Amino acid sequence: MKTFPMGGVHPQENKLSRAKAIEVLPLPEVVQIPLGQHIGAPATAKVAKGDKVLTGQLIAEATGFMSANIHSPISGTVQSVDMVENGQGLRQMMITIKREGDEWVETIDRSTELKRECTLESAAIIAKIKDAGIVGMGGATFPTHVKLSIPPGKKAECLIINGVECEPYLTSDHRTMLELGEEMLVGVEILMKAIGVDKAIVGIENNKPDAIAHLTELSKKFKGIVIEPLKVMYPQGGEKQLIAAVTGRQVPPPPALPIDVGAVVCNASTTYAVYRAVQKNMPLIERVVTLTGKGVKEPKNLLTRMGTPIQTLIDAAGGLPEDAGKVINGGPMMGRAMINLASPVTKGCSGITIMSGQDAERKEPGQCMKCAKCVSACPMGLEPYLLAKLAKKRQWEQMEAEMITSCIECGCCQSTCPAYLPLLDWVRLGKQTVMGLIRARMAAQAPKK
Amino acid sequence: MEVLFYTILTLCVLGILAAVILYFVAQKFKVEEDPRIDEVEKMLPGANCGGCGFAGCRGLSEALVKRDDISALFCPVGGGDTMKAVAAYLGKAAAEKEPQTATIRCGGTCEKRPRTNKFDGAKSCAVAASLYVGETGCAFGCLGYGDCADVCTFGAITINPTTGLPEVDPDKCTACGACVKACPKRVIELRKKWPKNRAVYVSCVSKDKGAAVMKACKAGCIGCGKCEKVCPFGAITVEGNLAYIDPAKCKLCRKCVNECPTGAIKLVGMEPLPKAPKAAPAAAPKAAAAAAAPKAVEGPATIALKASGTNPLMLLNAKKAVMESKADKSVEGAVVALKESGLKPLKYMR
Amino acid sequence: MANKLIVSPSPHVQSSQSTASIMRDVVIALMPALVVSVVVFGLNVLFVTALSVAACVLFEYLIQKFVVKGACTICNWSAVVTGVLLAFNLPATIPWWIVVIGAFVAIAVAKMTFGGLGKNPFNPALVGRVFLLIAYPVQMTSFPTVENPALDALSGATPLAAVKFGTDAGQLPMTDLLLGNMPGSLGEVAAVALLVGFVYLLWRKVITWHIPVTVLGTMAVFAFVVALTRGGDAAQLWQFPLFHVLAGGAMLGAIFMATDYATSPMTTKGCVIFAVGIGLITMCIRLWGAYPEGMSFAILIMNACVPLINKYVKPQRFGVK
DSSP states (O other): BOSSSSOBBOOOOOOOOTTOOOOOOOOOOOEESSSSSSSSSSSSEOOOOTOOOOOTEEEEOOOOOSSSOOOOOEEEEEEEEEEEOTTSSSEEEEEEEEEOOOOBBTTTOOOOOOOOOOOOOOHHHHHHHTTTBBBBBTTTTTBBBHHSSSSSSSSOOOEEEEEEOOOOSSHHHHHHHHHHHHHHHHHHHHHHHTTOOEEEEEEETTTTTTHHHHHHHHHTTSSEEEEEEEEOOTOOOOSSHHHHHOOOOOOOOOOOOOOGEEEEEEEHHHHHHHHHHHHHOOOOOOEEEEETTTOOOSOOOOOOOOOOOOHHHHTTTOOTTEEEEEEBBBOOOTTEESSSSTBBOOOOOOEEEEGGGGGGGGGOOOOOOOOOOEEEEETOOOOHHHHHHHHHHTOOOHHHHHTTGGGOOOHHHHHTTTTTOOOHHHHHHHHHHHHHHHHHHHHHHGGGG | HHHOOOOOOOOHHHHHHHHHHHHHHHHTTOOOHHHHHHHHHHHHHHOOOOTTSSSSSSHHHHHHHHOOOOOTTOOOOTTTHHHHHHHHHHOOOOOOOOOEEEEEEEOOOOOSSOOOOEEOHHHHOOHHHHHHHHBBBBBOOOOOOOOHHHOOHHHTTEEETTTTEEOOTTOOOOOOOHHHHOTTTTEEEEEOOGGGGEEEEEEEOOSOHHHHHHHHHHTTOOOOOHHHOOOOOOOEETTTTEEEEEETTTTOOOOHHOOOSSSOOOESSSSOOOOOSSSTTOOOOHHHHHHOOOOGSEEEEEEEEHHHHTTTHHHHHHHHHHHHHHSHHHHHHHHHHHHHHHTTTTHHHO | OSEEEEOOOOOOOSOOOOOOHHHHHHHHHHHHHHHHHHHHHOHHHHHHHHHHHHHHHHHHHHHHIIOOOOOOGGGSSHHHHHHHHHTTSSTTTTHHHHHHHHHHHIIIIIIIGGGGGGSSOOOOOHHHHHHHHHHHHHHHHHOOOOGGGGGGGGGGHHHHHHHHTEEEEEEOOOHHHHHHHHHHHHHTHHHHHHHHHHHHHTTTTTSSSSSHHHHHHHHHHHHHHHHHHHOOHHHHHHHHHHHHHHTTHHHHHHITTTOOOOTSSSSHHHHHHHHHHHHHHHHHHHHHHHOOOOOOHHHHHHHHHHHHHHHOOOOOOTHHH
């Protein structure tokens, strides 16, 4: 069975909600919509305090190409457009809407029946995706229309659908593939058309045999779609790792992109959202969020409107456990710990993981004994122990020479360290600093040209 | 005898040969360097701290010798005296700069600024700052993991474990600026160094609105502007809910210190001004904290704040009321009323 | 909310292995060899091992407490590993005070002066052993005799010494080498027991196969080439390499000493280079050096090269051809 070429770890899967069907969360009374919930420039608000909005109405427009539209997930009145604390307690521009009834924008087709045929041209498809404000829903939140717009001189050869879901605990993609598989495959067809390829591979890790079987059966009805079971290994859901696992091609170090090896990767939930956007005119206003954790009474997969407070989801799953220590937006490997549970669900939020008791606290770090486990676990072939040491000493130039920019922050190094050293904390700091230095250098060079 | 002769001869020939080779090699690879660079380097402190913007003292020496105009170059460690000496040696005009010292502009001690969550990552301000807001509700203040202390080559900064804040030893501080660059929250500022290490500065960098500041920290600047009004030299400006004392204009008159309702304006190395008709010298946090201080000299703000406890809303309203209270009469009234009404100061204030 | 939320950067998962569990696994892996050693050399083996472990732990505790003044590190079991390995490199009849001196050199000189676990450039147990070998050559090479007809001519000589001084390697029964029925340091004699430990370490994912296999492979190939150039009958071609892999400290060194985390390279490629070096140097010393055994010296020499290897041998970077 295929997997990526180097490194990787296999943490405990803990897919507690794997057998739980997607549940629809009741409409929230108040939503908060951050304007920056994607990579790139934050959207520009198109509504002001007191405005009435309908469900699906555009409330913030993409600022430039590298940005995404945002739509109202409920109907009601805009209460404010102001700085509000996000999950990390940092202030962010958000639109707050209070719900009144449930009125939708008329053009949206809310029926659930499958619509197979799509007669649109590539450009029209991408325009529709852009209008719907679709971004990568696996967590990276890269605007999908940017990804699909192949730069001149490059050619896409293969579409890869990311159904790997290698993060422990999370099951939102799994459930989407299982319950909305056919819709998703129509989405794959649409994406193939958009980028002009006749081959698509859906990569799914082997710990989801039901999804693999279901999609393999369905894919017989579609032309050019292959379901590829992959060996269970974290971080296979990483774009570069998935491309390497599926095609055997390695994306060169930054600034190279997947398209340089002819691949376009799209997440499974995103693909479903593409289907809805193109076939049903449905903007990205809801998503499946896994609410999970060992202490959680009822781990669930919840179909949630964007902007719903995370506390509402926690309550729906039986409330915050007594010994809850850490609430993570995302999975335990790459998710961000939160301090503000009133913060909203965003486009990139695939799950909320609650760590309780001892799991929540890091163990006391010891001394590096040079066991080299981090080096062999690194899927990018880096030396985390060295990078962490250099970051601590603030030797940024040397870090750049050691290819720090290749780091994907997957956390394999730290999760495999028997001395419990905070390797990635330092490596990430080094990466951010070096990226900043590189940008500054480029900015300094630009006017000279 | 013959052996000895040949030995000496061989050695002599070898020696001469080596000398000739060395001479030509030295000629060929000779590096022309201004001897004054060495001299200037000797005059510099040799700390190699990088505070001048060069990698080390050698870099600054080269620049000092090579550039015609050296007014943009300055060694913060050596200070004005060193620069004058170097300029005199080189026959150029030196930059004039007053001696400076690093100042920690945050008064959010563990006591004044309660922790609302627990940070469990690598103990580094930069790591915490890139992750989230910090352990307290304040998004601007000191994080307290000591990045500044780590980068200080002179051992001038230490983290005080009881306050959780860094402390600068002005006698050791050379104003190299390494800590200013290392602090992700930009809390540290290089300020004019007065004789006897005296200082008056706003010990807060929070640009939050008053209400948010009060919620997070009892020692923050709420941008009320009272200090701005009282300053006779126009040294204080309030911008974005934050007061700033311009060290170039400040004359250490201390009037603002008594005026500050939260004690955010810090006074170092001097006694506060005697009790003014308007307010008492309670604003200096130490004096406010001292339980021994008689009630009469405590400012209305302090009393109102104390009475209102930790409830942020009450605190804010109390603050507002105190700010609105004008004459001596109302202050007195406030004190009496507070005593009488116990925990319900708002009733009276309204 | 009653308790404060905890915040830390990702990942929020930590390893199930710990420094202590890894070190404990190494000690467990060494146990089969200890048992065989007790059977071969008697109960004195237990005394030497216990003394060595106790001395190592005590020295580490004292130094950490009174010199370094840091947190107690003996709970991570690394001093125990050093103690057992040091004992395994000593003859069973060694006087007790030499063991204590060896433990002192291993812990105080070779480990703690550099900052303790992970920072020592040389394997502490080997430094202790080599120090003793040079300081007390007589005591260090007086091995207890074992009933073995093939070695009767030179009582108390190890097979390597016997071969060095004229015995034909083919005369020594391989079964004795495998089972440890020969004179030697107390932990090195039973190849089978050491292999059991090797399998255990692989299963527990404490070490990878690269270093041990490469060291022994290099030695075997080298011995094969030497046997080829020396001529002789066909049996020599397999007996000679097999003898060198099984005899002396080859197994112990390759499996337990060369794989020491702190003193081996960080990358797989580096480990292979390191291991080839050990194999070559060991064989050179064994065949042409003054000592019959060269494993300890070879490992220490290659330990010295590790920083250089780490600097120049980088892992295969993703996406770089």
